[in-house]
Amino acid sequence: MLANYKILTVTHKHTQLKEIGDFVIKAADSRALKARLEALKAGFQLDELLYLPTCNRVMYFFTTAQPITSQFISRFFQSVNPELPTAALSQIEDVVQCLEGEAALEHLLDVSASIDSLVIGERQILRQLREAFDQCWEWGLAGNFIRLAYQQAVVAAKAVYSNTRIGEKQISVVSLAVQKLLNAGLNKNARILMVGAGQTNQLVAKFLVKHAFDDIVVFNRTLGKAEQLAALLGGKAQPLDALPAYTSGFDCLIVCTGATNAVITPELYASLLQGEKGRKVAIDLAVPRNISEAVVENNDINYIEIEGLRHLAEANLAFREQEVEEARMILKEYLQEFPTLFKQRQLEIAMRRVPTEIKAVRHKAVNEVFRKEVEMLDGQTRELMERMLAYMEKKCIGIPMKVAREAVMARE
Numbered sequence: 001m002l003a004n005y006k007i008l009t010v011t012h013k014h015t016q017l018k019e020i021g022d023f024v025i026k027a028a029d030s031r032a033l034k035a036r037l038e039a040l041k042a043g044f045q046l047d048e049l050l051y052l053p054t055c056n057r058v059m060y061f062f063t064t065a066q067p068i069t070s071q072f073i074s075r076f077f078q079s080v081n082p083e084l085p086t087a088a089l090s091q092i093e094d095v096v097q098c099l100e101g102e103a104a105l106e107h108l109l110d111v112s113a114s115i116d117s118l119v120i121g122e123r124q125i126l127r128q129l130r131e132a133f134d135q136c137w138e139w140g141l142a143g144n145f146i147r148l149a150y151q152q153a154v155v156a157a158k159a160v161y162s163n164t165r166i167g168e169k170q171i172s173v174v175s176l177a178v179q180k181l182l183n184a185g186l187n188k189n190a191r192i193l194m195v196g197a198g199q200t201n202q203l204v205a206k207f208l209v210k211h212a213f214d215d216i217v218v219f220n221r222t223l224g225k226a227e228q229l230a231a232l233l234g235g236k237a238q239p240l241d242a243l244p245a246y247t248s249g250f251d252c253l254i255v256c257t258g259a260t261n262a263v264i265t266p267e268l269y270a271s272l273l274q275g276e277k278g279r280k281v282a283i284d285l286a287v288p289r290n291i292s293e294a295v296v297e298n299n300d301i302n303y304i305e306i307e308g309l310r311h312l313a314e315a316n317l318a319f320r321e322q323e324v325e326e327a328r329m330i331l332k333e334y335l336q337e338f339p340t341l342f343k344q345r346q347l348e349i350a351m352r353r354v355p356t357e358i359k360a361v362r363h364k365a366v367n368e369v370f371r372k373e374v375e376m377l378d379g380q381t382r383e384l385m386e387r388m389l390a391y392m393e394k395k396c397i398g399i400p401m402k403v404a405r406e407a408v409m410a411r412e
């Protein structure tokens, strides 16, 4: 049933970005994340689950027949984060959006087309959605119904990107952050330490190359990826665990990893400072943040994080508002088409039994109902009969599927 599609989500629209971290699953690595998601799926009796954390939202998209009550939401997020602050728990209904059925699908389409993003039209979301789906599919968390909704969301988003100007003059969280970095008046030969070598820092790196920054050291958990990025930047690469021993000082720290705890702790920051006193620039685009709050509070830092990009993003929204309306019209068409696709899918699933049952009829006819007559046939006739039965079997499998599909279409 379409009504079984449910979304629980926390986004930039309903809370400060730094609070989103409280609703994200904290796991040391992908193995631990898989185990946590499996436990969530089993514990809450979800049929299918897709988990999507991005820089301005965390989304749990699942299918279940259960009603989503306030109690369900509280228990769900206490399970996601057993250390959820009491303040967050008491305001949970203001912060968590709960969407069901068509509203959930509409939200999924809005997210994929990037009209619900902090930076409207940012295409990174499609890549993030694809990666999230692939991972949940591979882990057996998402199944056919989530796949159907996901595929429709991707097709709809592509239609929006190709038929509107929403993604024109590509603006992203990263480009806005770099704009702020440039406004900070950083010297071209400023000493830059980059921590993390994932997609986000790769985008940051392209801007650093464009603006000719040339003194960069990249630290990453996997050294090979740090080396690749350093090569692009004409910089040096080091493994992440070499960071505490780094003694050459810095002017700018760019930190963005998938770690769900602070990578730059007060102790590490103090050690990186090497006793230098001047103002530093730091970019932290991770959700949850990768630079500890205590570092930002107790040091002289021009701190650039996603929340601070909100006003720049709003200016971007004003520019694209007209396009958002166009996008909504396109998405509506794809949303309206979905119930038919859904029924066809249900039908396909129901029809999976057809081949086995037809095979069983053939087997029974030959081996029980007409057994005596078949035994009296000569070899050549028997072979002809087998060939005819095989032909009939093949043709019969396709007929019910075709008829049922036509019936669904006729009813729409």
Ligand SMILES: NC(=O)c1ccc[n+]([C@@H]2O[C@H](COP(=O)([O-])OP(=O)(O)OC[C@H]3O[C@@H](n4cnc5c(N)ncnc54)[C@H](OP(=O)(O)O)[C@@H]3O)[C@@H](O)[C@H]2O)c1
Pocket (backbone or CB within 6 Å): 028, 029, 053, 054, 055, 056, 124, 173, 174, 196, 197, 198, 199, 200, 201, 220, 221, 222, 225, 240, 256, 257, 258, 259, 260, 285, 286, 287, 288
């Ligand atoms: N993609 C965007 O457009 C975008 C924009 C703004 C903010 N963000 C946020 O940026 C963060 C990273 O996103 P991404 O898309 O760049 O991710 P990504 O491409 O998956 O890369 C993740 C990076 O973090 C490192 N990493 C992962 N877990 C770690 C851990 N436990 N300890 C240390 N390093 C770890 C990875 O190291 P290995 O190479 O060793 O795996 C890799 O360098 C997320 O919080 C995301 O929400 C993303």
